[in-house]
Amino acid sequence: xxxxxxxxxxxxxxxxxxxxxxxxxxxxxxxxxxxxxxxxxxxxxxxxxxxxxxxxxxxxxxxx
Amino acid sequence: xxxxxxxxxxxxxxxxxxxxxxxxxxxxxxxxxxxxxxxxxxxxxxxxxxxxxxxxxxxxxxxxxxxxxxxxxxxxxxxxxxxxxxxxxxxxxxxxxxxxxxxxxxxxxxxxxxxxxxxxxxxxxxxxxxxxxxxxxxxxxxxxxxxxxxxxxxxxxxxxxxxxxxxxxxxxxxxxxxxxxxxxxxxxxxxxxxxxxxxxxxxxxxxxxxxxxxxxxxxxxxxxxxxxxxxxxxxxxxxxxxxxxxxxxxxxxxxxxxx
Numbered sequence: 001x002x003x004x005x006x007x008x009x010x011x012x013x014x015x016x017x018x019x020x021x022x023x024x025x026x027x028x029x030x031x032x033x034x035x036x037x038x039x040x041x042x043x044x045x046x047x048x049x050x051x052x053x054x055x056x057x058x059x060x061x062x063x064x
Numbered sequence: 065x066x067x068x069x070x071x072x073x074x075x076x077x078x079x080x081x082x083x084x085x086x087x088x089x090x091x092x093x094x095x096x097x098x099x100x101x102x103x104x105x106x107x108x109x110x111x112x113x114x115x116x117x118x119x120x121x122x123x124x125x126x127x128x129x130x131x132x133x134x135x136x137x138x139x140x141x142x143x144x145x146x147x148x149x150x151x152x153x154x155x156x157x158x159x160x161x162x163x164x165x166x167x168x169x170x171x172x173x174x175x176x177x178x179x180x181x182x183x184x185x186x187x188x189x190x191x192x193x194x195x196x197x198x199x200x201x202x203x204x205x206x207x208x209x210x211x212x213x214x215x216x217x218x219x220x221x222x223x224x225x226x227x228x229x230x231x232x233x234x235x236x237x238x239x240x241x242x243x244x245x246x247x248x249x250x251x252x253x254x255x256x257x258x259x260x261x262x263x264x265x266x267x268x269x270x271x272x273x274x275x276x277x278x279x280x281x282x283x284x285x286x287x288x289x290x291x292x293x294x295x296x297x298x299x300x301x302x303x304x305x306x307x308x309x310x311x312x313x314x315x316x317x318x319x320x321x322x323x
Contacts, residue, residue: 006069014076021084025091029141030284032091035109037083 015046096316103307113137128302132293139286144314156301166288204254229256
């Protein structure tokens, strides 16, 4: 369970970074990301990942 | 840190970096060449903004045109020098179809090129007319007097027997056949840059048109294009466009940096 939590947290971080990066790219060049990526699907996966983190029991010391 | 978590982290960041690299490549187009397609099941997001909506219907990459003219945009991430459009369509009895590129927004001026011309197609496939093809130029002659285009240009016939269609290099007087769907009996020679379309096995036609994009208008929606149906009337069946392929070429990164 701890492993799933950790993997999910990694996924959440990378997708968050992707969100910010894609937002910046879209502001500079509109449709440059959304032409190749389904933004809704990306956000839904990121949201589910975030919900799983929030609802899971946070591992304490042993995670670090 | 757990090895599995470590490898998972590295692979995720790597995937993100590769995807951002791919997007950047598509924005910059360092090779100077890119193609966009709009077709059933293969549509990308670059040939868009078909309007006005009361003159057409778009579904799954197919456009049915029942008004004249219609406009669309070719959105490009950067400026390009040349555009080659390949259009697959069904004329549905329409004798003339033209496609235009907006050159000057203030004057609303389009550079218009023929996509389909029933009259020239008929002459091209007729046994009564001889054909000389030279690069993009076509010389049709009712009486086969000339052996080459060069010979024709060096010693042209009388202006009354010569018709010109979509051929800017012709500086001599001649008959114009723009908008006319029949040819006078006195016309024995026709010179044009128009290329007759290919008839595909599925009954659709495929035509290619080239535009010089230098000096063309380009805004946040990209280049503006138009499909015009001269002589169209409401009783006609809808012209159907089932595929548009836009091949763009421009400066490579070496040319940009003058390397």
